[in-house]
Amino acid sequence: MESIVLMQTKWSQSLHVPLYLFFGGLASGMFIVAAVADLVGIKVPRFGRLSRVVAIAAIPILVLAGFFLTSHLGKPERGFAFPVFFTNYESWMTRGGWVVGSASPFIVAYAALWWFGVMPGLRRTLAVIGIPFGAGLAMYTGALLGGAGFVPLWSMKYLPILFLNSGLTTGVAAAGFSAALVWPWLREPREGARPVIAWLSVALIVMIGLELFELYSFMTYLASEPGGKLSAAPTGLFVAPIGSRTAYEYVTQGALAPWFWGGIIGVGLLVPLALTLPEFLVRRWAVPIATVKFALVLIGGFMLRWVIVHGGDVKAPLPFPPQSWPVPGVPPIPGLGG
Amino acid sequence: MADSKTTIPFRQAGGPQGKFAATRMKFYIDVKRCIECGGCEVACKNENNVPQGIARIRVVTVNEGEHGETNVAVPCMHCSKAPCVAVCPVDALYHRPDGIVSLNKETCIGCGYCLYACPFGAPQFPKGSPFGARGVMDKCTYCAGGPEVPFSERERRMYGSNRIAEGKLPMCASVCATKALIAGDAEEVANVVRMRMAARGSGGGAWGWEQAYGGR
Numbered sequence: 001m002e003s004i005v006l007m008q009t010k011w012s013q014s015l016h017v018p019l020y021l022f023f024g025g026l027a028s029g030m031f032i033v034a035a036v037a038d039l040v041g042i043k044v045p046r047f048g049r050l051s052r053v054v055a056i057a058a059i060p061i062l063v064l065a066g067f068f069l070t071s072h073l074g075k076p077e078r079g080f081a082f083p084v085f086f087t088n089y090e091s092w093m094t095r096g097g098w099v100v101g102s103a104s105p106f107i108v109a110y111a112a113l114w115w116f117g118v119m120p121g122l123r124r125t126l127a128v129i130g131i132p133f134g135a136g137l138a139m140y141t142g143a144l145l146g147g148a149g150f151v152p153l154w155s156m157k158y159l160p161i162l163f164l165n166s167g168l169t170t171g172v173a174a175a176g177f178s179a180a181l182v183w184p185w186l187r188e189p190r191e192g193a194r195p196v197i198a199w200l201s202v203a204l205i206v207m208i209g210l211e212l213f214e215l216y217s218f219m220t221y222l223a224s225e226p227g228g229k230l231s232a233a234p235t236g237l238f239v240a241p242i243g244s245r246t247a248y249e250y251v252t253q254g255a256l257a258p259w260f261w262g263g264i265i266g267v268g269l270l271v272p273l274a275l276t277l278p279e280f281l282v283r284r285w286a287v288p289i290a291t292v293k294f295a296l297v298l299i300g301g302f303m304l305r306w307v308i309v310h311g312g313d314v315k316a317p318l319p320f321p322p323q324s325w326p327v328p329g330v331p332p333i334p335g336l337g338g
Numbered sequence: 339m340a341d342s343k344t345t346i347p348f349r350q351a352g353g354p355q356g357k358f359a360a361t362r363m364k365f366y367i368d369v370k371r372c373i374e375c376g377g378c379e380v381a382c383k384n385e386n387n388v389p390q391g392i393a394r395i396r397v398v399t400v401n402e403g404e405h406g407e408t409n410v411a412v413p414c415m416h417c418s419k420a421p422c423v424a425v426c427p428v429d430a431l432y433h434r435p436d437g438i439v440s441l442n443k444e445t446c447i448g449c450g451y452c453l454y455a456c457p458f459g460a461p462q463f464p465k466g467s468p469f470g471a472r473g474v475m476d477k478c479t480y481c482a483g484g485p486e487v488p489f490s491e492r493e494r495r496m497y498g499s500n501r502i503a504e505g506k507l508p509m510c511a512s513v514c515a516t517k518a519l520i521a522g523d524a525e526e527v528a529n530v531v532r533m534r535m536a537a538r539g540s541g542g543g544a545w546g547w548e549q550a551y552g553g554r
Contacts, residue, residue: 017450074448074463074474078428085447086427093427093451149421150457315457 016072018305021141022170023065024100025163026301028137029171030058031107034114035127035134037175042124050196052114053182054175059111061174062104069100092147096140103137106130138167145312153247153311158218165214166301169207173272173297176200180291197290201276204297208269215264222248243316251311259307268300362437362524363480363502365413365511366531370538371518372409374399378510378519382413385481385509386498392462394478395510411519413510414439414460414478422452422461430475436502437524438480443496446474480521481508 034055041048070076078085082097089095106126113123142163146156176197183193225245251260272293279289374397382388382395395413400406416439423431423439430445431452452461452475464473483500486493493500501508511521520527 072450074446078447079449082427085445088424088427088429091425091427091451093425093449097427145454147425148451148454149425151454154454312454315459 014072015306016068018302018309020065020068020072021145021163021305021309022302023061023068024141025138025167025305026170026174026298027058027062027065027107028103028134029167029169030054030061030174031103031110031134031171032131032168033171033175034058034110035131038124038127046196047199049183050175050179053178054171055111055114057174057178057182058107062107066104092140092144096144099133099136099140103130103133106133135164138164141167145308148312150316151247151312152243152314152316153222153251153308155218155221155244158214158221159308162211162214162218162304165207165211166304169204169211170298170301172200172204172207173294173301176204176290177294177298180287180294194287197287198280201279201290201293204293205273205276208273208297212265212269219248219252222251243314246317247311247314250314251307256307256311259303259310263303264300264307267296268303269297272296272300361435362418363416363482363522364437364524364527365415365480365508366520366527367410367412368518368520368531368534369408369410371516372397372411373516373518374409375515377513377515378411378413381509381513382478385501386479387494388498389464389476391464392476394460394462394476411510412458412460413508414456414480415458416478416480421455421457425451425455427451434482436482438482438502440479440482440484441475441477441497442485443474443476444485448474450475478508481506 034051037047037051037054041051070079073079079097082094082101086094086097106129110123110126110130113119113126139160142159142161143156145151145154146159148154179193179196179200222244250256275289275293275296279286279293282289376397378395379393379397383393386394388394395411397409397411400408400410416437418437420431420433420439423433426446427449428445428447430442430447432440432442434440448463450461450463453459453463460477461475462477463475479497481499481501483489483493483503484497486496488500488503499509501512506512507521511519514520520530
């Protein structure tokens with residue numbers, strides 16, 4: 001039985017979707033890093049200074065996420081007024097509107113309290129309460145794609161966790177990047193940046209290791225064709241993960257392979273991991289090397305969203321001719337097959 | 339070849355045993371009859387004034403120029419459990435009582451989620467603005483117009499013709515020269531499929547290339 005895989009390349013030519021997925025995850029990751037640093041900063045003051053830098057730096061990232069999220073809509077004003085217009089709660093876009101709408105005030109309020117330097121107790125309370133909302137924001141971006149259903153690459157089983165991890169990884173990288181670049185402009189003691197960056201580098205090693213493991217698990221899952229052969233599937237023929245192996249091959253061996261292996265794995269994960277060694281060995285160059293490393297992780301984080309979105313061009317294979325479609329309500333006819 | 343003694347169950351559109359069953363308007367594409375003439379594409383565009391860049395129905399060819407070349411017309415399939423309806427955040431897509439999946443362009447926000455949810459690629463968007471914002475979605479309406487006053491200028495401009503309200507079938511199915519594309523109530527369409535299957539033979543051979551024109 002032949003199957004047809006419909007590709008929809010026209011859609012994915014827009015950068016808006018990968019950009020808002022990236023900036024949304026980055027903003028949530030930066031908020032979580034700032035919140036954790038704030039709590040650690042109770043004992044170690046330099047982490048408190050890091051928290052201030054990262055929390056404020058998260059605001060333009062959040063604005064960019066919102067811009068790219070709404071600017072690609074045909075009617076952006078209705079996106080802003082989602083509590084009124086989004087009525088279908090079965091849709092992950094409606095649920096996500098509330099996730100974004102509830103996480104964003106935490107991120108903004110937290111940054112405002114740091115900016116004005118007031119109410120540290122309230123600020124830390126917001127940090128504790130806001131961490132799950134930030135994590136929800138990062139995970140929702142994966143659930144939004146997974147909710148599409150007929151895209152084999154967009155697995156609801158893996159994307160939310162993968163995007164959460166990537167959000168945290170890029171959040172740590174952005175925190176380090178901010179610490180390296182912005183620290184002097186905020187009239188903070190420059191020598192305070194180096195130890196903080198060292199700790200962030202250690203955290204980044206852990207996050208990169210986790211992300212590599214998740215990507216490996218995800219690709220292995222896709223390659224195993226978990227949906228089974230088309231002819232063996234009794235129902236739900238078009239639902240992912242049918243066609244997962246096709247998506248796996250498209251990403252790892254097809255047109256997206258250079259971006260996957262070079263962009264995500266190489267530039268985004270392995271090269272930063274490798275740069276950690278000279279960073280710790282050559283202390284004089286630690287901050288510049290770390291700055292480059294953090295920038296590469298950010299590029300890799302965007303490449304992850306870009307590859308995942310473009311990989312969504314591959315739909316679940318459609319088994320034409322539909323010889324296994326049962327005629328509704330009629331039992332199999334003897335001699336004529338199903 | 340067909341077994342002349344085989345009885346082909348034939349069901350009325352009114353459902354089994356004469357009981358009323360809800361109408362479900364469906365398309366069926368007989369891939370062994372489609373000759374890729376493109377008549378359905380042209381007829382649809384002409385009948386519905388489809389915007390440039392949008393193809394409410396398109397013919398997909400597999401193994402072009404090789405043995406086993408297969409053509410299939412792909413319109414909106416008006417699924418009984420439409421994923422586009424499930425994912426639309428603003429309920430711009432909905433099921434009509436007759437099973438047609440209809441679109442309200444006034445409600446649509448152009449998010450594009452339906453485009454990814456649809457396994458057939460039916461939802462499409464016109465060219466976007468310089469800032470990347472796309473318009474509202476457009477798709478096959480089963481020539482049933484939209485949620486406007488039937489036969490009004492507004493309906494025609496936004497959704498195209500409303501042949502269903504006139505008691506006609508979609509234009510694409512009406513012009514199909516080989517009757518590869520058939521449309522109508524699901525029971526009636528299923529009856530046609532059963533008759534064709536019986537005429538072509540049993541089991542896997544019913545869909546074999548050799549049976550397309552050699553049998554019936």
